[in-house]
Amino acid sequence: MKDRKRVKVLVIDDEIAIREVLSASLMDDGYVVEVAEDGQSGLEAIKKFDPDIVLLDIWMPGDLDGLAVLEAARSDVTSRAQFIIMSGHGTIETAVKATKLGAWDFVEKPLSMDKISISIHNILSFQAEKNEKMALLNKLRKGIALIGEGEEMKKIKQMIARVAPSDAWVLITGENGTGKELVAQNMHYLSQRASRAFIDVNCAAIPSELIESELFGYEKGAFTGANQQKKGKFDHADGGTLFLDEIGDMSLEAQAKVLRVLQEQAFQRVGGKETVRVNVRVIAATNKDLEKEIKEGRFREDLYYRLNVIPFKVPPLRERREDIAELVQHFGDNFCQNGGYRRKIFTETALVKLTNYQWPGNVRELRNFIERVYILTPGDLVDVQDLRFAGLPETFNGSDLSFDDNSFRQARALFEKDFLLKKISENNGNISKTAELIGLERSYLHRKIKSYGIEI
Numbered sequence: 001m002k003d004r005k006r007v008k009v010l011v012i013d014d015e016i017a018i019r020e021v022l023s024a025s026l027m028d029d030g031y032v033v034e035v036a037e038d039g040q041s042g043l044e045a046i047k048k049f050d051p052d053i054v055l056l057d058i059w060m061p062g063d064l065d066g067l068a069v070l071e072a073a074r075s076d077v078t079s080r081a082q083f084i085i086m087s088g089h090g091t092i093e094t095a096v097k098a099t100k101l102g103a104w105d106f107v108e109k110p111l112s113m114d115k116i117s118i119s120i121h122n123i124l125s126f127q128a129e130k131n132e133k134m135a136l137l138n139k140l141r142k143g144i145a146l147i148g149e150g151e152e153m154k155k156i157k158q159m160i161a162r163v164a165p166s167d168a169w170v171l172i173t174g175e176n177g178t179g180k181e182l183v184a185q186n187m188h189y190l191s192q193r194a195s196r197a198f199i200d201v202n203c204a205a206i207p208s209e210l211i212e213s214e215l216f217g218y219e220k221g222a223f224t225g226a227n228q229q230k231k232g233k234f235d236h237a238d239g240g241t242l243f244l245d246e247i248g249d250m251s252l253e254a255q256a257k258v259l260r261v262l263q264e265q266a267f268q269r270v271g272g273k274e275t276v277r278v279n280v281r282v283i284a285a286t287n288k289d290l291e292k293e294i295k296e297g298r299f300r301e302d303l304y305y306r307l308n309v310i311p312f313k314v315p316p317l318r319e320r321r322e323d324i325a326e327l328v329q330h331f332g333d334n335f336c337q338n339g340g341y342r343r344k345i346f347t348e349t350a351l352v353k354l355t356n357y358q359w360p361g362n363v364r365e366l367r368n369f370i371e372r373v374y375i376l377t378p379g380d381l382v383d384v385q386d387l388r389f390a391g392l393p394e395t396f397n398g399s400d401l402s403f404d405d406n407s408f409r410q411a412r413a414l415f416e417k418d419f420l421l422k423k424i425s426e427n428n429g430n431i432s433k434t435a436e437l438i439g440l441e442r443s444y445l446h447r448k449i450k451s452y453g454i455e456i
Helices: 016-028 039-049 066-074 092-100 113-143 149-165 180-189 212-214 252-264 290-295 300-307 320-338 346-354 360-376 384-389 409-425 431-438 441-451
Strands: 008-012 032-036 053-057 082-087 105-108 171-173 197-202 241-245 266-268 274-278 283-287 312-314
Touching: 008 039, 008 066, 016 032, 032 039, 039 053, 053 066, 053 113, 053 252, 066 082, 066 092, 066 113, 092 105, 092 252, 105 113, 149 180, 149 312, 149 320, 180 197, 180 283, 180 360, 212 252, 212 320, 252 266, 252 300, 290 300, 312 409, 320 346, 320 360, 346 384, 360 384, 409 431, 409 441, 431 441
Parallel strands: 008 032, 008 053, 053 082, 082 105, 171 283, 171 312, 197 241, 241 283
Antiparallel strands: 266 274
């Protein structure tokens, strides 16, 4: 909670006695206090003093009464003040109007300092909790940040920024390891639902006979072993977001029930008759071609179109190679911070090698590989031989080539080098065995190894 010596309270009241009593009591409690005698000077003080809390009288002389001051102050989006309304002629109608305009509390005169102190304490507790939640939320947002500034990544971030504030359902497609769940988390934590739950369900990991009870829960006695009621994922996601990962693996029966929930925002638990209403945003993801699945009768067409309000494709890592160096740096930072490793520098040659690799497992594979490099590399500098030692496959890739006038000779030399590296690696560095398997004399293979600068 904020230190009282830093909490600023403004008292706006036309009665000098009330201003003096309130300001003296509040200063005794350690607050920083200013006073104003009417609505106009009160508005000016709000702008200049920038109070945390305003004690505001409703009935004051002049053009601006308390409700007018409250309405004008609330229209200023830069003001952080919370208002406690004071009145000696309070009515329910006035209290309701003040609340609708954004007042925190309404107290009647003659004033009770105990009640005012409790109201101020509640305001400060609420603000402290709100600030703590915002700090945690910002930390979480930083932890799930999408890394990369290439064109594909910029498009993804722009798309998330547009889609996140809405409640539209989203279908995310992409290969395994591309970061579909990370995209879904960003949509949730950048939305109005960020303070509520993000519930993820891996549809592929739950047996078809259990998916219904997992999603919708069950009532006591619904089946053998159901000794008490259990809430499902839709219950837990109420007010928040439900992420259905690998939805292409969900059974047709479960698909039908999910469709009904999406249409009605209501469901019945297994073995129950009561209708449970929820407010859930659904984000689904799959690595399958759902249009093909529909044609082959494995996915419901109506569910596909219901989910596919906003289609979202996450590209594989091989289509955004310009982000690989930044990802390597990011993963390295994480390992140093969380694993206690020393910082490692990747040479330009090593980064080129990492960039040219296809990464069939996408970002997930890259992360795991960089962690392996950090574990297996003793020094602070990471070069190509360290990547080979960590297990980076030696594959021939046309993008490795930099052709000049002797392009055919270069291509053949590069192919031979990569081929030899691969075969030597497969045979654990045994030159005699490698020579025998590829049909070369051992001495000739040694000359090739020397000419290509291959380190054994």
